[in-house]
Amino acid sequence: MKNFCRIAMLALVVSLMATSVLAQDEAPAAALTNLTDGVGSISVGSSSWSDFTALTLIPGSGLFGVKATANNLYIGFVGGSTADVGNMVLYKTAPSSSTVLSAKKVTLGGVANPTINLTSTSVCPNQPVSLANPCIIKLDPIKGALSTLNDYYFAVYFVNDSNNGSISAARTSYGQGSLSGWYVGGDQTKIKAKKTLPSGSNGGAPYFFLYVENQ
């Protein structure tokens, strides 16, 4: 029993020492890493989004296999002063299928229908927002890993108002990367499981949507 206690005490000392050493420096933050091949240069804008939904395909076949506990989606604006988002969701489908398996709410500042003040320097540091000064916004992290065995569709609906009439989506004129997108009139963010996504996916560059990253 004495020997056992000695070993136990040794373990405690080792444990304390290890804890002490580990507490010296905080582990370096993991580097910002792309989870898929994002958009290249932002080269064009696409205006007038009142009562439109922008849909972006994030294909499982384009995922790099980077381990990430959260997915951060980035959207970009190249014009406008306020964007009034009606709703944002991330749909999941089987590969190359348009049938929705599930939908997950996407938020900014904790809400799925944020009003984004594009003239605020705390939101868009480089003013005025333009092609030369695109405003890139990180949405709230989405928990859970994206699977190579599924496709994902990000959908953002802009309500029917004058603010959204003057916003402009960041876009590239080239089909770079794994992401592609299209747009459809009306609110396409309320599609239920087993229902079909609107057609129009044609490999064109996405609207607004820029990157999927681990932070």
Next chain:
Amino acid sequence: MKIFRKFAVLTLLIFAVTAAGFSQVPPAKAPLNLVRGVVGPVSSSNSWSGYSTLNQIPGGGLIPVTSSTAAFYLGFTAGTTTDISNMVLYTTARNSLKITAVTPVTYGGVSNPSINLGSTTVCKVQPLSAASPCIVRLDPVTVTLSALSDYYLVVYFKANDSNNSAVGATVPNNYMSSLTGWYIAADETQLTVGQSIPSGLSQSPYFLMFVRSN
């Protein structure tokens, strides 16, 4: 001192439990993409009796993932059964058509499987269509794909076979993949080292949708 001893014993126990926990078998790894596969909606290309589909996996398009295996995923948009006569993976030097290695590819352990596409255990969503393609994973091949080589997956569908006449292949609508392919009305799976891959490379892969680690 007694309390200290108790605390020390507790610590040792926690150590032991933690060590045991870490020694458990790790969860199965999710398949990783070895190359950018087919993206988005697909169309259908039908009637494959007596045809070989040839699909190029270019070394130049490989994602730097370390894997000693490669699994090929075939997409079907129509049919109830497909009768495959043979499947192989050819290796060439990058941008060369001269074959340097031939590797058998199997499904269920055989190179000439009949795949029951009408079974919901094989294809969950019935009937097959371009909107809901059935994606079949072939047996993983033991090969470490190299950026210095190109690879060609060739599948020959049995000739004079009514099943294969009703089979539909996935063809991507978008040219966003690293995969390309073409087809030839002959058995192109019998080529040997030193021979050349037949020409015809075009833009779309037929059947082949993904190449993953497993």
